[in-house]
Amino acid sequence: METLQMLMSGFVMALSPENLLMAAIGALIGTFVGVLPGLGPTSAIAILLPLTAVLEPTQGIIMLAGIYYGAMYGGSTTAILLNIPGELSSVPTCLDGYPLAKQGKGGPALGISAIASFVAGIMGVVGLVFFAPVLADQALKFGPPEYFALMVLALTLMVSLSGGALLKSLLMGTLGYSLAMVGLGPSTGMPRFDYGFSTLVGGFELISIIIGLFAITEVLKGLEERRLHTAIRKTGSVYPGKEDLKKSAGPMVRGGLVGFFLGLLPGCSAAITSFLAYDLEKKISRRPEKFGKGELAGVAAPEAANNATSSAGFIPLFSLGIPSSPPLAILLAGFMIYGLTPGPVLFEQHSAFVWTVIASMFVGNAMLLVLNLPMVWIWVKLTRVPYGIMAPIILMFCTIGAYSVRNSMFDVLVAFVFGGLGYLFNKYKWPVVPLILCFILGPLLEESFIQTMVMGEGDLTLVLKRPISLTILCAAAALLAVSTLLNRRTQARIREEKQRGAGVA
Amino acid sequence: MIRPGNLPECIGALLFLGIGFLVMREGYRMQAYAASVFVGDHTFPVILGTVSCVLSSLLLLQSWRQPKEARTDAARATANRVPLFLCLLLLLLYAGLILLVSYVPATFLVSAGLFRLFGGYRWHKAVLFAAVLTGCQYVLFDVWMKIPFPAGWLF
Numbered sequence: 001m002e003t004l005q006m007l008m009s010g011f012v013m014a015l016s017p018e019n020l021l022m023a024a025i026g027a028l029i030g031t032f033v034g035v036l037p038g039l040g041p042t043s044a045i046a047i048l049l050p051l052t053a054v055l056e057p058t059q060g061i062i063m064l065a066g067i068y069y070g071a072m073y074g075g076s077t078t079a080i081l082l083n084i085p086g087e088l089s090s091v092p093t094c095l096d097g098y099p100l101a102k103q104g105k106g107g108p109a110l111g112i113s114a115i116a117s118f119v120a121g122i123m124g125v126v127g128l129v130f131f132a133p134v135l136a137d138q139a140l141k142f143g144p145p146e147y148f149a150l151m152v153l154a155l156t157l158m159v160s161l162s163g164g165a166l167l168k169s170l171l172m173g174t175l176g177y178s179l180a181m182v183g184l185g186p187s188t189g190m191p192r193f194d195y196g197f198s199t200l201v202g203g204f205e206l207i208s209i210i211i212g213l214f215a216i217t218e219v220l221k222g223l224e225e226r227r228l229h230t231a232i233r234k235t236g237s238v239y240p241g242k243e244d245l246k247k248s249a250g251p252m253v254r255g256g257l258v259g260f261f262l263g264l265l266p267g268c269s270a271a272i273t274s275f276l277a278y279d280l281e282k283k284i285s286r287r288p289e290k291f292g293k294g295e296l297a298g299v300a301a302p303e304a305a306n307n308a309t310s311s312a313g314f315i316p317l318f319s320l321g322i323p324s325s326p327p328l329a330i331l332l333a334g335f336m337i338y339g340l341t342p343g344p345v346l347f348e349q350h351s352a353f354v355w356t357v358i359a360s361m362f363v364g365n366a367m368l369l370v371l372n373l374p375m376v377w378i379w380v381k382l383t384r385v386p387y388g389i390m391a392p393i394i395l396m397f398c399t400i401g402a403y404s405v406r407n408s409m410f411d412v413l414v415a416f417v418f419g420g421l422g423y424l425f426n427k428y429k430w431p432v433v434p435l436i437l438c439f440i441l442g443p444l445l446e447e448s449f450i451q452t453m454v455m456g457e458g459d460l461t462l463v464l465k466r467p468i469s470l471t472i473l474c475a476a477a478a479l480l481a482v483s484t485l486l487n488r489r490t491q492a493r494i495r496e497e498k499q500r501g502a503g504v505a
Numbered sequence: 506m507i508r509p510g511n512l513p514e515c516i517g518a519l520l521f522l523g524i525g526f527l528v529m530r531e532g533y534r535m536q537a538y539a540a541s542v543f544v545g546d547h548t549f550p551v552i553l554g555t556v557s558c559v560l561s562s563l564l565l566l567q568s569w570r571q572p573k574e575a576r577t578d579a580a581r582a583t584a585n586r587v588p589l590f591l592c593l594l595l596l597l598l599y600a601g602l603i604l605l606v607s608y609v610p611a612t613f614l615v616s617a618g619l620f621r622l623f624g625g626y627r628w629h630k631a632v633l634f635a636a637v638l639t640g641c642q643y644v645l646f647d648v649w650m651k652i653p654f655p656a657g658w659l660f
Contacts, residue, residue: 168517171517171521171561171564174553174556174557175524178550181528185538186546187546188535190538190546192546193531220589220592220593224588386624387623388625392623395596395619396616396642399596399599400642400652403654409600409603409655413597416597419593420593449548449549450548450549453544
């Protein structure tokens with residue numbers, strides 16, 4: 001009951017004109033960046049994150065959540081119309097979405113994708129309303145050993161983020177932790193890794209690294225690939241007919257359920273759930289041979305799973321501070337810019353903020369549906385903006401974004417250097433998300449580690465002696481096994497689809 | 506001479522091995538400030554450095570045994586990296602120019618170069634686009650958002 005009351009007060013705040021405007025702007029900008037070929041939700045949030053820093057926390061996070069949802073939707077638009085999935089999770093959408101577009105049914109496919117995203121997004125946010133406070137309430141009982149165990153649990157994410165290269169992923173994680181240690185030591189306050197340079201005492205700014213690794217790298221990739229604008233076929237009406245809706249209702253609900261419940265597990269990414277939802281739909285279909293040739297259920301199920309997982313990902317993010325996907329890791333950085341640390345105390349100390357953001361997710365999802373369906377033509381036209389104009393604009397925004405956080409030219413240089421490094425990482429398939437994740441979690445892990453060691457008088461086995469931390473460690477082991485298995489399966493499926501000609505931007 | 510099967514991975518592993526040693530060395534340096542042998546600002550760097558060295562050694566071994574991935578057509582088509590180096594050079598130049606001639610002139614000069622590089626526009630078009638972009642950025646960030654950009658050394 002209390003939860004519903006809090007949600008209602010959140011709605012009152014979220015429906016204020018300023019917050020509505022922020023949600024609308026976020027959804028529109030997110031969709032705009034998401035439809036640009038090659039830019040997915042992660043790059044979209046990374047590019048736009050510094051621009052939201054000038055807003056007050058609630059408005060900034062509402063806008064970022066809107067950008068996230070918008071970019072997810074925009075990504076599916078390019079997946080359906082251009083066969084360019086912005087993220088791995090959009091690959092299953094391409095499988096039937098693009099054949100539908102080739103048959104001149106791109107419009108209904110986009111419509112079904114938007115409706116499936118909306119339905120699953122709402123299912124996910126309803127789950128968030130009821131699950132997150134319960135989880136956060138339990139997490140309030142956590143002490144340093146439990147937090148340390150929780151950070152170990154977060155490390156299991158490395159498996160799902162590794163993209164099949166676990167050793168490289170772990171090494172990138174250690175690099176992230178090492179970068180996070182530059183600056184003042186938490187225990188003595190003495191500078192570490194500064195090598196006599198005063199600028200290094202302040203440590204690296206997360207935003208600069210994110211802008212470099214995601215936004216600048218993306219631009220460099222575009223330059224190398226000599227990206228231009230892309231021609232699109234006629235799409236037809238975006239409003240699906242009654243028959244289409246009836247056929248897609250079941251896949252939407254099933255995809256949403258698969259996406260939500262698996263999405264609750266840290267380490268189970270949207271790519272895993274969307275492939276599972278697609279395969280499940282194909283298995284239970286009476287016409288499995290139609291899949292891959294333009295079946296609406298093949299668009300509805302993965303899109304629903306994708307969005308439900310995205311919404312479910314907010315549950316571990318809000319209640320435990322664990323980001324379960326790359327865009328959420330960047331979003332976590334957004335929280336940190338505002339001095340908000342997601343985790344159990346967030347619900348205690350900033351409850352008005354949390355509930356306003358949750359309520360705005362309902363509003364943002366509805367807004368996406370209302371704004372995007374009639375505007376799909378504009379998005380299609382925007383994909384024709386020449387890359388030669390977009391790229392310099394993005395680079396200039398990146399420079400401002402990196403500079404404006406601390407008004408430091410050092411941060412700009414860091415962004416440029418990491419842009420070059422990000423290009424090399426991408427070229428030689430070194431996953432960058434573990435680096436970001438460990439950079440964010442590094443200080444928390446070190447702090448909880450030191451506190452646990454002090455509590456146990458140098459004995460780390462204290463973690464195994466407390467029931468909650470032991471349970472979390474067991475859960476981490478179980479999750480590691482499950483996500484390794486699911487990840488292998490997903491990688492095999494991606495290889496299979498790549499052989500059939502579905503590429504990932 | 507015996508060459509590793511996967512040279513890029515081998516180089517990456519060696520770099521990470523170097524980073525691991527650096528991190529470990531910093532950990533040992535920090536030990537002087539710690540009150541306890543096991544707990545302090547040195548503990549984590551020592552652990553992390555060790556883990557990094559072990560993992561990179563494993564990758565090094567793996568890179569010798571692994572065959573290099575076959576180059577795809579796409580990879581072959583993108584062999585010309587001159588524009589990439591030019592872009593990175595322009596960006597580094599931009600950082601230097603901001604300090605030298607302040608934000609607005611630096612943005613104008615570098616964005617003209619970027620428009621030419623990315624779009625292949627003729628100079629007069631690139632300069633026009635750069636002027637529009639610089640003007641918009643000036644109004645948005647300098648006038649409205651009042652972001653304090655560094656003053657140039659020259660003016």
